[in-house]
Amino acid sequence: MSAAGEFEIFLVTAPGLEAALLDEAREKRFRDPKIIKGGVTVRGGWPEVWRANLELRGAARVLARIAEFRAMHVAQLDKRAHKVAWGEILRADQPFRVEASCKASRIYHEGAAAQRITKAITDTVGAPVADDAAIAIKARIDDDLCTISIDTSGESLHKRGHKQAVAKAPMRENLAALFLRQCGFDGAEPVVDPMCGSGTFVIEAAEIAAGLKPGRSRRFAFEQLASFDSAAWNRMRGNAEKRSVDVRFHGSDRDAGAVAMSRANAERAGVASLTAFKQQAISDLTPPEGKPGLVIANPPYGGRIGDRKQLNALYRALGQTLLATFGGWRVGIITNEAPLAEATGLPFQAPGDPVSHGGIKVRLFQTRPLP
Numbered sequence: 001m002s003a004a005g006e007f008e009i010f011l012v013t014a015p016g017l018e019a020a021l022l023d024e025a026r027e028k029r030f031r032d033p034k035i036i037k038g039g040v041t042v043r044g045g046w047p048e049v050w051r052a053n054l055e056l057r058g059a060a061r062v063l064a065r066i067a068e069f070r071a072m073h074v075a076q077l078d079k080r081a082h083k084v085a086w087g088e089i090l091r092a093d094q095p096f097r098v099e100a101s102c103k104a105s106r107i108y109h110e111g112a113a114a115q116r117i118t119k120a121i122t123d124t125v126g127a128p129v130a131d132d133a134a135i136a137i138k139a140r141i142d143d144d145l146c147t148i149s150i151d152t153s154g155e156s157l158h159k160r161g162h163k164q165a166v167a168k169a170p171m172r173e174n175l176a177a178l179f180l181r182q183c184g185f186d187g188a189e190p191v192v193d194p195m196c197g198s199g200t201f202v203i204e205a206a207e208i209a210a211g212l213k214p215g216r217s218r219r220f221a222f223e224q225l226a227s228f229d230s231a232a233w234n235r236m237r238g239n240a241e242k243r244s245v246d247v248r249f250h251g252s253d254r255d256a257g258a259v260a261m262s263r264a265n266a267e268r269a270g271v272a273s274l275t276a277f278k279q280q281a282i283s284d285l286t287p288p289e290g291k292p293g294l295v296i297a298n299p300p301y302g303g304r305i306g307d308r309k310q311l312n313a314l315y316r317a318l319g320q321t322l323l324a325t326f327g328g329w330r331v332g333i334i335t336n337e338a339p340l341a342e343a344t345g346l347p348f349q350a351p352g353d354p355v356s357h358g359g360i361k362v363r364l365f366q367t368r369p370l371p
């Protein structure tokens with residue numbers, strides 16, 4: 001940590017979406033954003049850490065890098081870990097846990113490394129250790145360089161705190177937000193998701209349009225740190241911009257349960273008045289009245305061999321409906337197999353980078369406005 005209380009803040013996201021997150025970090029005026037594998041680094045102090053957790057839609061978690069030093073052997077790790085200003089960061093009454101990883105380093109025993117850092121913290125702050133503690137300290141020893149970070153988010157940031165009901169294979173909210181961004185969505189056009197499941201794309205789009213902060217309803221691990229200032233945080237969180245929205249966000253799904261879930265999720269997120277959901281199969285899809293916008297969906301993915309014919313037919317039906325009735329609309333389809341995207345017959349541009357989603361590599365296929 002620098003004298004001015006500044007440090008590196010690591011915004012974690014799914015590999016493949018770093019550039020989209022960089023774009024968001026720039027737009028939201030985070031300082032000195034740079035891409036590294038699996039995320040973006042920015043610089044700042046604790047207020048930027050809170051703001052990153054509150055405002056960034058594309059991050060999965062926010063790590064504060066609080067110390068960095070060389071450690072050639074465990075005695076050195078022990079000594080240098082004791083010098084970290086733990087008392088400024090951790091509270092004596094809040095349990096913590098340490099996770100260590102070692103790569104290409106003389107210290108290779110991860111358990112021993114974690115144990116030294118744990119002892120440094122208990123010696124200096126006296127905080128209790130617990131395997132299920134909300135506060136996780138992450139030590140990475142790479143090429144004899146030890147980097148210590150705190151996970152300031154706690155539960156993954158894709159959990160906005162509004163969704164109780166989840167359909168099969170839901171899209172993570174932070175990925176949905178970044179795919180919307182990659183499709184050029186800025187909140188000013190209507191969105192249609194014709195296979196909306198639990199409504200993730202539709203609700204994210206409506207929240208973006210309304211200028212709602214993604215972390216407005218949830219708690220974060222940083223609230224348990226010594227560096228936390230609840231008055232400053234409440235000012236930051238309460239400072240919500242309210243935008244009036246003149247477009248609407250539409251979801252449909254052939255599954256009645258999915259539609260009910262989407263409605264309940266939109267209600268809890270406070271965007272029910274901006275969204276409309278209905279039970280409908282792809283073959284009955286028609287564009288909403290008004291100006292064109294973006295159709296975005298992650299249809300069922302390819303996988304089991306027996307599904308192949310059905311999946312091809314589903315993607316073909318989707319493409320046919322869109323080509324016949326959605327002139328002027330752009331389309332973004334997230335899927336794991338290029339042949340399925342091709343089966344739509346839609347004029348896709350080159351696909352985006354592969355993104356790992358629940359262990360499956362998916363890509364965004366998008367079109368320009370359809371003729």
Ligand SMILES: C[S@@+](CC[C@H](N)C(=O)[O-])C[C@H]1O[C@@H](n2cnc3c(N)ncnc32)[C@H](O)[C@@H]1O
Pocket residue numbers: 167168169170171172194195196197198199200201252253254255258280281282283297298299300301314
């Ligand atoms: C992978 S899920 C979408 C998940 C969604 N993006 C979410 O975040 O919850 C695919 C959805 O497509 C729906 N679906 C499958 N075939 C359909 C069809 N012919 N017409 C409409 N919806 C369909 C399924 O019911 C399922 O909810």
